[in-house]
Amino acid sequence: MKGVIAMPKRRIWSALAVLLVLAVLLTGCGGGGGSRQQSQAPSSSGSTTSQAATREITIVLSDFKFEPAEITVKRGERVRLTLQNTGTVAHDWTVRDLNLASPRVQPGQTATYEFTVDRVGTFTSVCVEAGHEALGMTGRLIVEN
Numbered sequence: 001m002k003g004v005i006a007m008p009k010r011r012i013w014s015a016l017a018v019l020l021v022l023a024v025l026l027t028g029c030g031g032g033g034g035s036r037q038q039s040q041a042p043s044s045s046g047s048t049t050s051q052a053a054t055r056e057i058t059i060v061l062s063d064f065k066f067e068p069a070e071i072t073v074k075r076g077e078r079v080r081l082t083l084q085n086t087g088t089v090a091h092d093w094t095v096r097d098l099n100l101a102s103p104r105v106q107p108g109q110t111a112t113y114e115f116t117v118d119r120v121g122t123f124t125s126v127c128v129e130a131g132h133e134a135l136g137m138t139g140r141l142i143v144e145n
Contacts, residue, residue, distance in 0.1 A: 054114070058082040059139075061091035061105060064132060066125065069139035075120050081113045091127045095141050098123055117143045 055077055060067040061084065073079050085091050085105040093102040093113070102113040120143050127137040 054078040054080050056080050056082065058084060059093060061085045061087055061093070061127070063087040063089065064127075064135040064137045066093065066127075066137065066139040070142065071139070072142040072144060073117065075143050075145055076116060076118055078116050079114065081115070082110060083113065084110045090129055091132065091137070092129065093125055093139075094128045095123045095125050098141075100141075101128070104129075117141070119143060120145055 055073065057071055057073075057079060059071070059081060064087075081093065081102065083091075083093055083102055083105050085107055088107050090104050090106050092104050094100065098115075098117055098119065100113075100115050100117075103111045105111045123141045123143070125139040125141050126133040129137075
């Protein structure tokens, strides 16, 4: 065969394996830049309400405080919490007594968390990242009738 260069089979398989590995790596590294929004929607109740009845609340997570530190909602009200991390480390928003736990929000990122509370009372919210609660990253969730 004139003009055709024959490659050993072993070399061809090696080249294919390298291409496959590169394709997998490039696929895994893909994705858009900018802020990612994570969304979780656990509920203290099994009820669902319409989108129009969802209350929007934003909390800024800075290094070791929530702003606002206190939020008030109605019992049974659907809440969409937007968490904006302006700090230099990861934070979250957790209410242990109600089993509410937002996704972990990286510095400069924003996440949303939806929940409904069917229990009236005043509950402590904390950041459960190591040492943050002890440094004062606490707040209150007030649930009224």
